[in-house]
Structures are given as C-alpha cells and as structure tokens.
Amino acid sequence: MTKNITSNANAPVIKYTEYLKFGFVKTRFQDFYCPHCGKQLNAGWNYQPKFCAECGQLLDFSEVTYEEEEFLGYSEDAYEKASELMRRLRG
Numbered sequence: 001m002t003k004n005i006t007s008n009a010n011a012p013v014i015k016y017t018e019y020l021k022f023g024f025v026k027t028r029f030q031d032f033y034c035p036h037c038g039k040q041l042n043a044g045w046n047y048q049p050k051f052c053a054e055c056g057q058l059l060d061f062s063e064v065t066y067e068e069e070e071f072l073g074y075s076e077d078a079y080e081k082a083s084e085l086m087r088r089l090r091g
C-alpha cells in the first residue's frame with residue numbers, strides 16, 4: 001500500500017546531529033526532516049518552509065520548539081592530536 005501525501009500539514013521530524021565545531025568542540029543541533037519522504041528540510045530559526053520542496057508535503061512548525069546548539073564537550077581525539085603536536089614542538 002502506498003502512502004499518499006496528506007492534505008493536512010504534519011509536524012516535521014526532528015533529529016539531532018552532532019558535529020565538531022572548530023574541529024574539536026562536540027556540538028549538537030536540531031535538524032528537521034520531512035515526515036513524508038524523509039528529506040532534510042532547509043529550516044531554522046528564521047525560516048520554516050510551508051511544504052517540503054521534494055514531495056510537497058505540507059509542514060506545520062507551530063509545535064516545534066527551537067533549541068540552541070548544545071555544547072557536549074571536547075573531542076578526545078582532537079585533544080590527543082593537539083597534545084601529540086605540543087609534545088613534538090617541545091621535543
């Protein structure tokens with residue numbers, strides 16, 4: 001059974017993505033995805049699309065609570081590399 005695009009607006013799917021800010025600061029931020037086709041939406045604090053550019057699914061951002069980027073800590077990997085570099089420079 002194929003799912004038809006509903007005529008009603010649906011809330012976007014919220015996922016959290018982690019990335020390394022400045023290469024070593026673990027940061028988590030909100031990402032929005034289409035509830036119908038799953039494509040990432042180009043949405044943010046200042047822009048909320050009325051519908052998905054990919055499949056045309058109507059979107060409802062009214063229930064969405066925006067969260068600021070969350071600081072999770074420093075990357076141990078990056079810290080190790082920096083320490084190694086410091087040792088070499090001192091060596």
Ligand SMILES: [Zn+2]
Pocket residue numbers: 034035036037038039052053054055056057
């Ligand atoms: Zn879509």
